[in-house]
Amino acid sequence: MDKWEDNKAWFLVLPVFVIVAFSAIIPLMTVVNYSVQDIFGPGQRIFVGTEWFKEVLHDTRLHDALWRQFLFSGLVLLIEIPLGIAVALTMPKKGWGVSVSLVTVALPLLIPWNVIGTIWIVFTRPDIGLFGKAINSMGIAFDHTASPLDAWITLMFMEVWHWTPLVVLLAYAGLRAIPDAYYQAASIDGASAWAVFRYIQLPKMRGVLTIAVLLRFMDSFLIYAEPFVLTGGGPGNSTTFLSIYLVKIAVGQFDLGPAAAFSLIYFLIILLFSWLFYQAIQNVGKGDAP
Amino acid sequence: MSAKEEKFEMKRLGLIFYLFLLLLPIYWMLNMSLRTNADILGAFSYYPADPTFANYIKIFTEEAWYSGYINSIIYVTLNTIISLVTALPAAYAFSRYHFLGDKHVFFWLLTNRMAPAAVFLLPFFQLYSTFGLIDTHIAVALSHCLFNVPLAVWILEGFMSGIPREIDETAFIDGYGFPRFFITIYIPLIRAGIGVTAFFCFMFSWVELLLARTLTTTNAKPIAATMTRTVSATGLDWGLLAAAGILTIVPGALVIWFVRNHLAKGFALGRV
Numbered sequence: 256m257d258k259w260e261d262n263k264a265w266f267l268v269l270p271v272f273v274i275v276a277f278s279a280i281i282p283l284m285t286v287v288n289y290s291v292q293d294i295f296g297p298g299q300r301i302f303v304g305t306e307w308f309k310e311v312l313h314d315t316r317l318h319d320a321l322w323r324q325f326l327f328s329g330l331v332l333l334i335e336i337p338l339g340i341a342v343a344l345t346m347p348k349k350g351w352g353v354s355v356s357l358v359t360v361a362l363p364l365l366i367p368w369n370v371i372g373t374i375w376i377v378f379t380r381p382d383i384g385l386f387g388k389a390i391n392s393m394g395i396a397f398d399h400t401a402s403p404l405d406a407w408i409t410l411m412f413m414e415v416w417h418w419t420p421l422v423v424l425l426a427y428a429g430l431r432a433i434p435d436a437y438y439q440a441a442s443i444d445g446a447s448a449w450a451v452f453r454y455i456q457l458p459k460m461r462g463v464l465t466i467a468v469l470l471r472f473m474d475s476f477l478i479y480a481e482p483f484v485l486t487g488g489g490p491g492n493s494t495t496f497l498s499i500y501l502v503k504i505a506v507g508q509f510d511l512g513p514a515a516a517f518s519l520i521y522f523l524i525i526l527l528f529s530w531l532f533y534q535a536i537q538n539v540g541k542g543d544a545p
Numbered sequence: 546m547s548a549k550e551e552k553f554e555m556k557r558l559g560l561i562f563y564l565f566l567l568l569l570p571i572y573w574m575l576n577m578s579l580r581t582n583a584d585i586l587g588a589f590s591y592y593p594a595d596p597t598f599a600n601y602i603k604i605f606t607e608e609a610w611y612s613g614y615i616n617s618i619i620y621v622t623l624n625t626i627i628s629l630v631t632a633l634p635a636a637y638a639f640s641r642y643h644f645l646g647d648k649h650v651f652f653w654l655l656t657n658r659m660a661p662a663a664v665f666l667l668p669f670f671q672l673y674s675t676f677g678l679i680d681t682h683i684a685v686a687l688s689h690c691l692f693n694v695p696l697a698v699w700i701l702e703g704f705m706s707g708i709p710r711e712i713d714e715t716a717f718i719d720g721y722g723f724p725r726f727f728i729t730i731y732i733p734l735i736r737a738g739i740g741v742t743a744f745f746c747f748m749f750s751w752v753e754l755l756l757a758r759t760l761t762t763t764n765a766k767p768i769a770a771t772m773t774r775t776v777s778a779t780g781l782d783w784g785l786l787a788a789a790g791i792l793t794i795v796p797g798a799l800v801i802w803f804v805r806n807h808l809a810k811g812f813a814l815g816r817v
Contacts, residue, residue, distance in 0.1 A: 258642055258643045259642050260644075261642050261643070261644060264638040264647075265644055267635055267638035268638050268639070268650060270631040270635070272635075272650065274687070275657055278672070278688050278690065281672050282668035282672060283660070285667075285668035285671070286664055286665060289664070342563055345559055345563075354802070354805050356560065357801060357805045357808060358798055358802055358805065359567060361744065362568070362798065363567060363571070364748050364752075365793065365794045365798065366752070367751075367754060367768070367769035367772065367790075367793055368752055369769065370769070370772055370790045370793065373783075373790075374570055374790060375570065377585070383585060383586065384573070385569060385573050385591075386569075386570075420567070424741060424745075424808075425741065428737045428738065428740070428741040429704075432704060432707055432735075432737050432738070462702070462703025462704065462706055462707060463700070463703050463704075465699075466696075466700055470658075473658050473659055474658075477662075479661075479663075497661070498661050498663065506663065511664070518661050518664040518665070521660075522660045525659040529655065533652070
């Protein structure tokens with residue numbers, strides 16, 4: 256369906272444009288500025304061109320962090336999106352169960368991120384935490400402070416626990432926005448549950464799933480507080496994700512130039528992949544949307 | 546029991562199991578919040594054997610603690626209102642009109658969620674100092690618009706695109722002006738979307754720590770920043786932190802409680 260052609264629609268967009276641009280443009284330009292200068296102190300800076308970018312691109316520890324980050328975000332999307340849709344499909348449509356399940360699902364999202372890490376430290380401790388105690392009592396020696404694999408498993412549990420609710424809420428709201436007429440038509444045709452999901456529910460959820468995939472990709476790629484508090488990037492460097500490494504450079508070593516160059520490259524990677532995801536979801540199965 | 550009923554039961558059981566797992570860490574936090582620090586570290590216990598409200602009393606009586614909640618609620622509410630009011634017309638424009646640069650602006654909005662915060666904090670501080678906004682609620686509310694307004698536009702656009710344009714056309718033929726059509730017909734149609742958007746704006750602003758901490762000192766200091774203090778002092782006071790954590794859930798849980806009916810309602814064709 257074609258949209259109406261009218262440039263006056265800009266007036267509807269203008270408030271949003273102004274309010275976002277106010278906070279976006281000047282800080283971004285400042286960071287671009289940092290990335291091409293060597294800063295010694297107030298008023299003492301020299302232009303260094305692309306030196307910081309070259310330095311950052313050849314940093315092998317950054318390469319490691321980048322691969323780790325891709326693995327992490329990939330796992331997050333593969334687990335959370337299907338799980339979130341599945342849970343949304345099982346949620347009741349009316350009655351008191353709606354309120355109970357909606358409120359319960361939302362709870363993990365509402366805890367500040369640094370607190371989530373702290374709570375999971377205790378929760379996974381073998382001596383005083385429920386999760387650690389339960390796993391150890393099954394006879395598995397589990398310790399996320401010593402074993403990289405255990406650290407990853409703990410992080411994934413925490414991440415899935417924390418963020419799947421976001422997918423659930425979006426998918427549920429998307430499902431509830433499907434007019435009953437579609438379901439009635441499907442039941443007259445004698446469509447199976449799978450056919451209803453594949454040809455009605457999934458295409459109708461395209462909008463909310465786009466935002467769910469993009470949000471989960473962006474936020475998991477930028478993840479900082481939870482792993483920083485839970486594992487501190489360890490054991491070794493096994494859970495040092497990009498932003499943890501970035502903060503090490505920016506705050507720990509106060510290398511503003513390389514950190515700014517790093518930030519811009521980081522930003523461009525997220526931009527590229529978000530764009531690819533966006534295009535893919537917009538175009539997949541375009542023909543069968545009702 | 547018929548096959549259909551059996552399937553229904555399986556679905557219900559699966560959901561209950563998921564919700565149960567979801568509540569376990571929160572139960573553990575509740576358990577900790579009702580115990581003293583020595584008790585938590587001393588022994589494993591499934592429930593508080595000797596429950597104490599000392600942690601909660603401390604939060605409700607010390608100004609440094611409860612003012613954090615008040616500050617957070619003020620700027621989060623401001624942010625949610627600003628985000629929704631500006632995003633609604635913009636999302637309508639993106640879902641209904643072609644205009645110069647529409648696709649680019651739409652995607653550009655989302656790019657504002659893609660930058661790693663660490664290096665941007667210093668320029669942010671400088672920008673807001675220039676306008677004399679440091680340590681005000683509106684500063685935090687405005688800075689959170691950077692990630693919440695794009696989110697609101699994207700979610701609302703998704704819901705609006707699901708609504709047939711015939712509804713708009715019919716209303717305009719019936720002689721509705723745009724503002725009247727938008728408020729009396731259109732907004733009720735997308736209330737599921739508005740409910741979910743309001744909740745997400747509230748949530749992301751509520752849990753954001755870096756910007757909120759950078760832009761405030763005392764008068765608008767958020768609760769999440771207050772909570773980091775328990776980490777640095779004499780070791781970590783787990784019980785106090787857990788109690789504060791339980792209390793941070795409450796306002797957001799109230800928000801989702803109020804929007805739950807809008808969320809679940811969806812919309813039915815032919816209501817206009």
